[in-house]
Amino acid sequence: MGLMDFIKKQFIDVIQWTEDSDGTLAWRFPMSGMEIQNGATLVVRESQMAIFVNEGKVADVFGPGTHKLTTQTLPVLTYLKNWDKLFESPFKSDVYFFSTRQQVDQKWGTPQPITIRDADFGAVRLRAFGNYSFRMADPKLFHTEISGTRETYGTADLDGQLRGLVLQNISNAIASSGIAFLDLAANQLSFAQALTTQLRPEFAKLGLTLEGMTVQNVSLPEELQKIMDQKIGMGMVGNDMGKFMQYQTAQSIPKFAESAGQGGGVVGDAMGLGAGVALGQVMAQNLQAGLMGAAASSAVAAPAVASAGVKPEDIMATLEKLGDLKTKGILTQEEFDAKKAELLKKLV
Numbered sequence: 001m002g003l004m005d006f007i008k009k010q011f012i013d014v015i016q017w018t019e020d021s022d023g024t025l026a027w028r029f030p031m032s033g034m035e036i037q038n039g040a041t042l043v044v045r046e047s048q049m050a051i052f053v054n055e056g057k058v059a060d061v062f063g064p065g066t067h068k069l070t071t072q073t074l075p076v077l078t079y080l081k082n083w084d085k086l087f088e089s090p091f092k093s094d095v096y097f098f099s100t101r102q103q104v105d106q107k108w109g110t111p112q113p114i115t116i117r118d119a120d121f122g123a124v125r126l127r128a129f130g131n132y133s134f135r136m137a138d139p140k141l142f143h144t145e146i147s148g149t150r151e152t153y154g155t156a157d158l159d160g161q162l163r164g165l166v167l168q169n170i171s172n173a174i175a176s177s178g179i180a181f182l183d184l185a186a187n188q189l190s191f192a193q194a195l196t197t198q199l200r201p202e203f204a205k206l207g208l209t210l211e212g213m214t215v216q217n218v219s220l221p222e223e224l225q226k227i228m229d230q231k232i233g234m235g236m237v238g239n240d241m242g243k244f245m246q247y248q249t250a251q252s253i254p255k256f257a258e259s260a261g262q263g264g265g266v267v268g269d270a271m272g273l274g275a276g277v278a279l280g281q282v283m284a285q286n287l288q289a290g291l292m293g294a295a296a297s298s299a300v301a302a303p304a305v306a307s308a309g310v311k312p313e314d315i316m317a318t319l320e321k322l323g324d325l326k327t328k329g330i331l332t333q334e335e336f337d338a339k340k341a342e343l344l345k346k347l348v
Helices: 004-009 138-148 157-175 181-186 189-206 222-236 242-262 265-308 312-327 335-343
Strands: 013-016 024-028 035-043 048-054 058-062 066-069 091-099 102-109 114-118 124-137 150-154 208-219
Touching: 024 138, 024 157, 035 048, 035 091, 035 222, 048 138, 048 181, 058 138, 091 138, 102 157, 114 157, 124 189, 150 157, 157 189, 181 189, 189 208, 312 335
Parallel strands: 013 035
Antiparallel strands: 024 091, 024 150, 035 066, 048 058, 048 091, 102 124, 114 124, 124 208
């Protein structure tokens, strides 16, 4: 091989990166032992940045544009000074390109329910999932902290780390936002904004900018969902004891009738008939109250209760249910005391 052929193979005139696929964050220009020509051109396209690494240290960072590389920024062509080393230069210079465009539709989620603290419910276990987008902000920091000297580094290599950051910061995001869990579950946009605020400093430590997050779903364990449904129902009837009893009756009759139907035979028919009679009584009382007005309904309510034959054991069972609702936080102490006093009057 002639000397001129050797020199032609050792020099690089143009350094550039034309991305041929999505998901690549960092890419090392292939040197293969070649030297960069003094005065070579470095082309950095929009949505890219590049860094020049000399002897293992980041020497400079280049933004979008065309850059002329001279001996002021690159090693002198030292091959002429190393005849005894078969033209191998002791200086190793590398150029790394970084994609700065948004990496969109990155998924996050909770593989298992996570426990958070809430002012209304105490400890709450929830599942949530959504997506997020980010971009490269500090290629020098990303190179020294994450990608290193690898030939390529993609979003798939970073996926597990970023998912872990999201899960680690969900509890802190909800706590720092000061928003009750019920409001977060109802307004997923507020949840996403609180999570974005919490996570941006964590992404910045990696040289990344978190552009945005979405929360596509928040789900609760079945038992907590039932408590929420009961609380919503109680909020609809307020402190009216009559409406409360009607609400409880309406909630229990379908389950009672279902269990009665499964019993079968004369007993099942009798229980089903009893449920129908109870429902009929509630409907009759409501109709009577509506026809005679608020004043007349008060006068009719007492005989109606007396004719229905309220039993002490029924009142005690209702009190036990009220106590259970208070324990679960559905009723406040004041609400429980008011309903308890009203029921105890019926025992006199």
